[in-house]
Amino acid sequence: MSQNIERSIRDLREMDTLASGDSPLHRVSAGAKLLVTVVYILVVVSFDKFNMSGLMFMLLYPAVLFAVSGIPVSTCFYKLRFVLPIVCAVGIFNPILDRTPAFPLGSFVVTTGMISMVTLLMKGVFCLMASFLLAASTRIEAICAVLRKIHVPSMLVTLLLLTYRYAAVLAEEANVMTQAYNLRAPGQKGIHYKAWGSFLGQLLLRSMDRAEELYSSMLLRGYHGEFYYAQGGSSSIGDVLYAVSWCALFIAARCVNLTQLLGTSVLR
Amino acid sequence: MIQFDNVTFAYEKGKPVLSDVSFAIEKGETVGLIGANGAGKSTVMKLLLGLAGPGAGNKGVSGRADGKIIVDGEEVSPRNLSQIRRKLGFVLQNSDNQMFMPTVWEDMLFGLLNYGMTRQEAEQRAQKVLRELGQEKLRGLYNHRISGGEKRMAAVATVLAMDPEVLLMDEPTSALDPYNRRIVINTIRKLPCTKVITSHDLDMIYDTCGRVILLSEGRVAADGPSETILRDRGLLEANRMELPLRFQQ
Numbered sequence: 246m247s248q249n250i251e252r253s254i255r256d257l258r259e260m261d262t263l264a265s266g267d268s269p270l271h272r273v274s275a276g277a278k279l280l281v282t283v284v285y286i287l288v289v290v291s292f293d294k295f296n297m298s299g300l301m302f303m304l305l306y307p308a309v310l311f312a313v314s315g316i317p318v319s320t321c322f323y324k325l326r327f328v329l330p331i332v333c334a335v336g337i338f339n340p341i342l343d344r345t346p347a348f349p350l351g352s353f354v355v356t357t358g359m360i361s362m363v364t365l366l367m368k369g370v371f372c373l374m375a376s377f378l379l380a381a382s383t384r385i386e387a388i389c390a391v392l393r394k395i396h397v398p399s400m401l402v403t404l405l406l407l408t409y410r411y412a413a414v415l416a417e418e419a420n421v422m423t424q425a426y427n428l429r430a431p432g433q434k435g436i437h438y439k440a441w442g443s444f445l446g447q448l449l450l451r452s453m454d455r456a457e458e459l460y461s462s463m464l465l466r467g468y469h470g471e472f473y474y475a476q477g478g479s480s481s482i483g484d485v486l487y488a489v490s491w492c493a494l495f496i497a498a499r500c501v502n503l504t505q506l507l508g509t510s511v512l513r
Numbered sequence: 514m515i516q517f518d519n520v521t522f523a524y525e526k527g528k529p530v531l532s533d534v535s536f537a538i539e540k541g542e543t544v545g546l547i548g549a550n551g552a553g554k555s556t557v558m559k560l561l562l563g564l565a566g567p568g569a570g571n572k573g574v575s576g577r578a579d580g581k582i583i584v585d586g587e588e589v590s591p592r593n594l595s596q597i598r599r600k601l602g603f604v605l606q607n608s609d610n611q612m613f614m615p616t617v618w619e620d621m622l623f624g625l626l627n628y629g630m631t632r633q634e635a636e637q638r639a640q641k642v643l644r645e646l647g648q649e650k651l652r653g654l655y656n657h658r659i660s661g662g663e664k665r666m667a668a669v670a671t672v673l674a675m676d677p678e679v680l681l682m683d684e685p686t687s688a689l690d691p692y693n694r695r696i697v698i699n700t701i702r703k704l705p706c707t708k709v710i711t712s713h714d715l716d717m718i719y720d721t722c723g724r725v726i727l728l729s730e731g732r733v734a735a736d737g738p739s740e741t742i743l744r745d746r747g748l749l750e751a752n753r754m755e756l757p758l759r760f761q762q
Contacts, residue, residue: 464564
């Protein structure tokens with residue numbers, strides 16, 4: 246159990262390491278990346294549930310970003326391993342509930358339920374990939390700075406930042422407590438259910454103490470809800486071009502089936 | 514520079530943590546605040562920083578204080594807290610709780626940018642501090658990948674970068690190996706600002722502080738030169754302390 250927690254702490258910190266990288270994508274301002282990600286997600290979600298071929302074109306965005314940023318695709322899927330099954334489960338009943346034949350594939354008949362299930366799956370995976378790419382190429386402080394710039398209430402933004410930072414604090418405390426427990430309960434697998442109540446209570450109290458000290462430390466160095474220290478606050482022409490080009494492409498892909506268009510032109 | 518005038522403080526009514534504490538610390542002095550566990554050392558620090566008592570609004574979980582706490586001529590209150598905190602630098606006992614940014618460098622810039630410096634100015638200041646401490650290697654390092662000693666030096670660096678008029682340090686040498694402990698002691702001795710250090714490491718206090726305030730059960734039991742107080746076995750033992758190791762033969 247302790248090893249799982251340690252792995253989670255490493256995972257959390259690895260996101261910081263990824264976000265501190267230096268690639269063309271990392272250099273794009275946080276505002277531009279945030280805008281493009283939001284537009285991307287909105288466009289992906291708005292696709293019709295049977296428009297699988299149109300949606301396929303949207304894979305271009307994560308594919309390009311993975312290539313440009315040098316962030317490994319495997320890292321993305323590894324980190325999303327707990328969320329992906331949920332995404333997959335969303336449309337799992339579609340093939341059962343909707344059995345209208347769509348087209349035959351040899352002797353096998355593809356139903357509209359199957360298509361909608363795959364489309365839903367693609368939508369979920371694409372949105373997760375886009376969110377991961379944003380988080381892995383942008384510092385949390387830079388994202389918070391942008392949120393403050395667009396007047397998201399300071400309280401909410403601080404909450405987002407501190408949740409992100411305190412997740413590691415909570416995990417560290419849980420790790421120390423688990424190790425202490427294991428050392429006094431040799432041979433026992435995990436934590437006995439009778440100890441869970443006091444374990445969670447203690448974890449909460451200890452995390453609160455540490456979180457309070459951390460927050461005091463921020464206050465003592467002039468923090469009052471603003472993110473002056475975040476880089477990537479200002480946008481260059483390159484950032485504007487980045488945002489405009491991607492958004493234009495997404496909207497075009499939403500209005501016209503670009504995959505089909507490309508396919509037809511290639512066949513001609 | 515710092516003045517406590519008859520300060521009485523309690524987190525809960527009827528259970529005072531500090532009783533009628535008075536002392537004054539002059540500009541440039543280095544003062545050791547010593548005492549057994551629960552003597553009130555950390556509370557003195559919290560009151561100075563406005564994390565409890567009048568600075569924190571003098572109510573609720575922050576506790577209630579009577580008396581006056583004055584920093585650089587200004588009485589600590591929620592109204593002037595940000596100006597007062599600007600003058601104070603606090604090095605926490607647990608550096609892990611102090612270093613909340615991913616890298617040492619960003620942690621150093623955090624406070625400077627919050628106080629309105631441009632990034633260029635902040636980077637110059639941070640670089641200067643690291644150079645003076647001989648810790649330039651820390652610049653590119655991640656907080657979670659550095660050793661305890663490096664982390665402590667980094668924590669000191671983040672606070673010194675703010676150029677505080679008063680440096681408050683809570684157990685600066687705890688959990689350090691002898692080599693890093695010596696580096697921290699030498700660093701403290703070189704700093705020209707006013708310093709208040711709480712510690713159970715009386716040898717370090719003897720090495721760094723010219724004056725010692727001994728707290729016992731929330732009261733000032735003694736206040737005077739380190740040379741006198743830290744050699745007084747009777748006084749120290751009466752207040753649940755021991756002579757520094759170097760005087761124990």
